[in-house]
Amino acid sequence: MTTITDGSTTVTPDLVLQVTSSQDGGSIVHDIIGGGTVMTQRPALARTGTLTLFFLTEEQAEACRALHATGAQLQYDEPEHPSRALSYTATSIGPALDDATRKRWTVDVGFREVTG
Known part of the structure; x- marks a missing residue:
């Protein structure tokens, strides 16, 4: 059973329709004038x-x-x-009435992972 909680309030969706996430790499590529590259290697950023x-x-x-x-x-x-x-915080929240049934609800939550 999937749960979402802030430590005192818990929400339990009836179904998780989709979880999408991506994680940008933290490394930076520096192109050198005249040719070549230098890499600054860093850990990946938080998931969104x-x-x-x-x-x-x-x-x-x-x-x-x-x-x-x-x-x-x-x-x-x-x-x-x-x-x-x-562990995350919401960046957008979009509740919607299901068009097919007009009785069920979906909630799309954009998120940003919280680390540390």
Whole structure:
């Protein structure tokens, strides 16, 4: 069961439709005038991406939106896929009524990983 929590409030989506993320490399390439390159090697930057969460009711979707709107650092845990565990903060929040059923809700959350 996937959970999202700030330590006191927990949201449990009925289904995680999608998790997308990317991680920019931190290394910098310096092109040298006259030819050649020099690399400044650094660790990769924090992950960014989108969580697409499905809820059976408007109340559940609203609770998810409200939790993300607090600006708190949140913890995403998906026991079936531990590599997707994530400490993050929301960068965008988009609840939407499912067009097909007009009864179910999705919430798209843009995120930025919080490290350290």
